[in-house]
Amino acid sequence: xxxxxxxxxxxxxxxxxxxxxxxxxxxxxxxxxxxxxxxxxxxxxxxxxxxxxxxxxxxxxxxxxxxxxxxxxxxxxxxxxxxxxxxxxxxxxxxxxxxxxxxxxxxxxxxxxxxxxxxxxxxxxxxxxxxxxxxxxxxxxxxxxxxxxxxxxxxxxxxxxxxxxxxxxxxxxxxxxxxxxxxxxxxxxxxxxxxxxxxxxxxxxxxxxxxxxxxxxxxxxxxxxxxxxxxxxxxxxxxxxxxxxxxxxxxxxxxxxxxxxxxxxxxxxxxxxxxxxxxxxxxxxxxxxxxxxxxxxxxxxxxxxxxxxxxxxxxxxxxxxxxxxxxxxxxxxxxxxxxxxxxxxxxxxxxxxxxxxxxxxxxxxxxxxxxxxxxxxxxxxxxxxxxxxxxxxxxxxxxxxxxxxxxxxxxxxxxxxxxxxxxxxxxxxxxxxxxxxxxxxxxxxxxxxxxxxxxxxxxxxxxxxxxxxx
Amino acid sequence: xxxxxxxxxxxxxxxxxxxxxxxxxxxxxxxxxxxxxxxxxxxxxxxxxxxxxxxxxxxxxxxxxxxxxxxxxxxxxxxxxxxxxxxxxxxxxxxxxxxxxxxxxxxxxxxxxxxxxxxxxxxxxxxxxxxxxxxxxxxxxxxxxxxxxxxxxxxxxxxxxxxxxxxxxxxxxxxxxxxxxxxxxxxxxxxxxxxxxxxxxxxxxxxxxxxxxxxxxxxxxxxxxxxxxxxxxxxxxxxxxxxxxxxxxxxxxxxxxxxxxxxxxxxxxxxxxxxxxxxxxxxxxxxxxxxxxxxxxxxxxxxxxxxxxxxxxxxxxxxxxxxxxxxxxxxxxxxxxxxxxxxxxxxxxxxxxxxxxxxxxxxxxxxxxxxxxxxxxxxxxxxxxxxxxxxxxxxxxxxxxxxxxxxxxxxxxxxxxxxxxxxxxxxxxxxxxxxxxxxxxxxxxxxxxxxxxxxxxxxxxxxxxxxxxx
Numbered sequence: 005x006x007x008x009x010x011x012x013x014x015x016x017x018x019x020x021x022x023x024x025x026x027x028x029x030x031x032x033x034x035x036x037x038x039x040x041x042x043x044x045x046x047x048x049x050x051x052x053x054x055x056x057x058x059x060x061x062x063x064x065x066x067x068x069x070x071x072x073x074x075x076x077x078x079x080x081x082x083x084x085x086x087x088x089x090x091x092x093x094x095x096x097x098x099x100x101x102x103x104x105x106x107x108x109x110x111x112x113x114x115x116x117x118x119x120x121x122x123x124x125x126x127x128x129x130x131x132x133x134x135x136x137x138x139x140x141x142x143x144x145x146x147x148x149x150x151x152x153x154x155x156x157x158x159x160x161x162x163x164x165x166x167x168x169x170x171x172x173x174x175x176x177x178x179x180x181x182x183x184x185x186x187x188x189x190x191x192x193x194x195x196x197x198x199x200x201x202x203x204x205x206x207x208x209x210x211x212x213x214x215x216x217x218x219x220x221x222x223x224x225x226x227x228x229x230x231x232x233x234x235x236x237x238x239x240x241x242x243x244x245x246x247x248x249x250x251x252x253x254x255x256x257x258x259x260x261x262x263x264x265x266x267x268x269x270x271x272x273x274x275x276x277x278x279x280x281x282x283x284x285x286x287x288x289x290x291x292x293x294x295x296x297x298x299x300x301x302x303x304x305x306x307x308x309x310x311x312x313x314x315x316x317x318x319x320x321x322x323x324x325x326x327x328x329x330x331x332x333x334x335x336x337x338x339x340x341x342x343x344x345x346x347x348x349x350x351x352x353x354x355x356x357x358x359x360x361x362x363x364x365x366x367x368x369x370x371x372x373x374x375x376x377x378x379x380x381x382x383x384x385x386x387x388x389x390x391x392x393x394x395x396x397x398x399x400x401x402x403x404x405x406x407x408x409x410x411x412x413x414x415x416x417x418x419x420x421x422x423x424x425x426x427x428x429x430x431x432x433x434x435x436x437x438x439x440x441x442x443x444x445x446x447x448x449x450x451x452x453x454x455x456x457x458x459x460x461x462x463x464x465x466x467x468x469x470x471x472x473x474x
Numbered sequence: 475x476x477x478x479x480x481x482x483x484x485x486x487x488x489x490x491x492x493x494x495x496x497x498x499x500x501x502x503x504x505x506x507x508x509x510x511x512x513x514x515x516x517x518x519x520x521x522x523x524x525x526x527x528x529x530x531x532x533x534x535x536x537x538x539x540x541x542x543x544x545x546x547x548x549x550x551x552x553x554x555x556x557x558x559x560x561x562x563x564x565x566x567x568x569x570x571x572x573x574x575x576x577x578x579x580x581x582x583x584x585x586x587x588x589x590x591x592x593x594x595x596x597x598x599x600x601x602x603x604x605x606x607x608x609x610x611x612x613x614x615x616x617x618x619x620x621x622x623x624x625x626x627x628x629x630x631x632x633x634x635x636x637x638x639x640x641x642x643x644x645x646x647x648x649x650x651x652x653x654x655x656x657x658x659x660x661x662x663x664x665x666x667x668x669x670x671x672x673x674x675x676x677x678x679x680x681x682x683x684x685x686x687x688x689x690x691x692x693x694x695x696x697x698x699x700x701x702x703x704x705x706x707x708x709x710x711x712x713x714x715x716x717x718x719x720x721x722x723x724x725x726x727x728x729x730x731x732x733x734x735x736x737x738x739x740x741x742x743x744x745x746x747x748x749x750x751x752x753x754x755x756x757x758x759x760x761x762x763x764x765x766x767x768x769x770x771x772x773x774x775x776x777x778x779x780x781x782x783x784x785x786x787x788x789x790x791x792x793x794x795x796x797x798x799x800x801x802x803x804x805x806x807x808x809x810x811x812x813x814x815x816x817x818x819x820x821x822x823x824x825x826x827x828x829x830x831x832x833x834x835x836x837x838x839x840x841x842x843x844x845x846x847x848x849x850x851x852x853x854x855x856x857x858x859x860x861x862x863x864x865x866x867x868x869x870x871x872x873x874x875x876x877x878x879x880x881x882x883x884x885x886x887x888x889x890x891x892x893x894x895x896x897x898x899x900x901x902x903x904x905x906x907x908x909x910x911x912x913x914x915x916x917x918x919x920x921x922x923x924x925x926x927x928x929x930x931x932x933x934x935x936x937x938x939x940x941x942x943x944x
Contacts, residue, residue, distance in 0.1 A: 181857070184857060185856055185857040187831075188832065188855060188856060188857040189854065189855075189856065189857075191827060191829050191831045191832060192827060192831070192832040192834045192855040193827070193838050193854050193855050194674070194824045194825050194826060194827045194837060194838050195665075195669065195824055195838040195852070195854070196854075197827050197828065197829070198668070198669050198674050198824070199665065199668050199669065204664070204668050250828075250829045250831065251831070253831070254831055254832075354664045354665055354668070355664050356664060357661060357662060357663070357664045357667050358667065358720075359661050359667070359720045361657075361661045361662070361720065361721070361723070361724055362658065362661060362662040362724075364662045367664060368663050368664050368665040380854070380856070382665070382852070384659065384663050384665070384666075384850070385658060385659070385662040385663050386655055386658060386659065386850065387651070387654060387655040387658040387659075
């Protein structure tokens with residue numbers, strides 16, 4: 005018996021991601037018996053109007069996967085309540101709804117798909133109405149603060165109502181198949197475990213490139229910038245998974261303890277090394293494919309926001325981890341908007357052979373592609389057929405994660421996977437409170453160093469690869 | 475300017491392998507200008523009769539690859555002489571033929587495609603007629619002795635006429651693409667070099683299985699047995715390539731020095747360990763696929779030879795190498811006739827991960843398949859899509875050697891590749907005199923131990939996998 009309550013229940017995220025994911029989970033039998041889903045929003049709507057909206061959006065976003073039969077079952081679980089979250093008058097409706105069930109101590113998942121400023125009144129009201137039993141969980145997602153201080157404040161609000169075991173902080177990168185596979189790849193394959201350290205690895209590149217610009221998010225983005233919008237969360241999660249020590253068990257806290265250790269071992273970037281270790285940049289007008297696009301400052305002008313145009317849209321970092329495994333191995337993190345392609349991948353470059361028998365200029369690499377495809381590839385060198393002594397072929401040895409013995413299947417959306425984990429009460433793929441504070445602390449150091457030495461804002465043409473630290 | 479002289483020039487090997495290989499080399503432009511090929515045999519034939527035989531056999535063995543245009547060019551280089559090799563009278567013909575050229579000090583390759591007992595008169599006559607100039611080379615192949623003593627005798631005969639630099643001992647396994655690739659795979663890929671030792675490898679299996687029985691070779695085979703017919707040469711070559719230390723350079727002698735060291739580091743098999751380390755066996759009647767086949771002893775009865783039926787048709791060995799790299803790692807060698815399939819492959823099994831996070835029963839393996847396909851594959855474990863914590867997919871990550879950027883091409887026969895190396899005067903893929911003696915010495919030890927403890931001859935059904943040491 006489970007209630008899922010989505011605050012912001014007819015907002016963009018709910019319609020685009022959460023309800024389609026729940027539809028799939030319903031179809032595939034992954035929702036518990038007698039499950040109910042409640043969407044909460046300020047808008048006055050009766051149930052029929054609400055269902056019409058949801059059905060229309062599901063048809064739009066699910067395409068061929070929409071099935072009338074599944075909708076019939078799914079829609080029976082859907083409910084709607086209009087509540088002014090910042091007010092006092094409507095909360096009795098939620099209390100009434102939740103108590104209107106035969107069982108006590110039922111599981112409730114509160115999904116706060118709302119601006120963080122509403123976390124405070126929501127948590128206060130849930131507590132006031134005793135709706136935060138030990139069987140309840142709360143789901144929140146980015147932005148979880150914009151620096152250490154504000155992240156602390158959000159943690160504190162959540163902690164006023166829920167224990168850490170009940171809090172699920174989403175970074176949707178942790179819902180991606182390829183990211184979840186990193187630990188499997190590392191720890192169930194001796195061949196990987198044996199070489200996963202400074203003795204064997206030359207460098208590691210983590211790259212997330214987008215082709216989109218700031219789109220409709222100009223106001224938010226210009227207050228935030230790429231370092232906080234992308235690096236603090238997504239890229240640092242990838243870094244953690246690649247770098248962490250073997251956890252004692254696969255339990256959520258054993259894994260998250262190790263992630264935290266990685267962040268704490270990051271060499272700080274401060275005024276001494278910020279110039280050699282970081283790039284910040286903004287895109288100027290250019291071409292994405294054949295399509296001419298304006299620069300960042302022009303993009304902002306077209307929007308009705310009060311902006312300064314000082315945010316970076318691109319960041320490159322050279323990061324070191326000061327522990328036995330990684331001391332001296334550079335991790336290159338790079339992400340930006342309006343780059344040449346939409347691509348996320350991690351490349352582990354191994355050292356060169358100690359012998360120089362084949363005078364091979366290239367090194368072995370392991371590449372974990374996260375998007376657009378889900379692949380793990382290793383390149384190995386082989387002899388050319390009938391080749392003379394040193395003639396080599398580079399063989400790219402690619403494995404598609406979405407293959408194997410079973411037939412090719414739909415790759416579930418990150419949200420679908422993460423919602424399923426929340427339902428199972430498994431916190432493995434969610435960010436713990438101490439982890440998020442540690443990452444903000446490290447990121448704040450970079451921002452402070454940028455500000456203290458007033459690091460130059462470089463420019464890059466839209467559609468290019470962006471500037472490079474090397 | 476090159477002369478290739480094939481003694482036994484219209485024998486089975488010449489017709490099936492050597493002349494077809496030379497035809498391909500001619501077609502592909504790999505024979506030197508003004509090249510001549512001379513076939514020598516006792517049979518009285520004129521050039522036209524000789525060419526008719528060759529053409530007919532080429533059409534038979536080359537199939538679609540036979541081209542009239544190439545034949546026209548190729549046949550111009552072909553010549554025939556009838557010489558009684560064990561006599562004295564005909565040798566002037568060879569001297570005349572070879573001196574009938576404008577240039578002195580021309581390269582001559584003598585291919586002794588004859589029984590070893592003829593090596594002595596041939597070498598004596600070549601020397602007597604000063605046909606063994608420093609520009610000459612000699613090619614010989616198995617059987618190169620049947621034990622240490624007889625191999626010494628053959629070495630001595632060859633050494634009476636040629637220096638070691640002029641002697642090319644063929645083991646046709648060394649002409650196989652996949653075997654030649656082993657060093658490339660090991661030494662140009664850091665990922666391989668890094669784990670290629672006892673710290674990381676659990677065991678190594680070298681398996682060559684045949685489905686054929688003794689066929690027309692019953693007389694020879696029953697005097698020889700699988701240990702001498704297959705292990706002393708082919709399987710030990712595979713073992714050497716897998717186990718050798720990085721050579722100083724890719725030069726023939728640097729590589730062959732390292733191969734020799736491997737053989738010298740082999741732990742002897744003697745009466746103390748022969749029972750636990752070896753199996754010898756003979757096939758009994760069974761089925762290969764749907765086809766009923768008789769046992770070894772029945773096979774021998776059908777043949778007009780004076781045989782005892784005491785040879786083994788199957789050998790399994792558990793071998794250790796006593797050096798820093800391999801101490802304690804078992805190498806399992808296994809080969810036999812009338813087994814379940816025709817297959818040659820090397821499997822490197824890595825240790826299990828030190829963590830037991832995924833309770834994975836299997837290990838990573840690298841498999842080098844030599845026949846029927848040319849592939850190198852690595853199996854890695856990956857996460858199942860939407861899988862729960864520990865559900866894994868085993869992904870077999872296979873690379874086809876005969877692929878890459880260029881279009882799929884014909885894989886040259888081992889003989890073609892080896893003849894090309896002889897023409898280039900590159901001894902890399904040929905067995906050196908000291909190496910062959912060392913391998914016989916080690917093999918003789920096993921035979922002696924077998925005889926001293928009178929090791930049981932096991933039986934296995936034709937079409938089975940054969941007995942196992944484990």
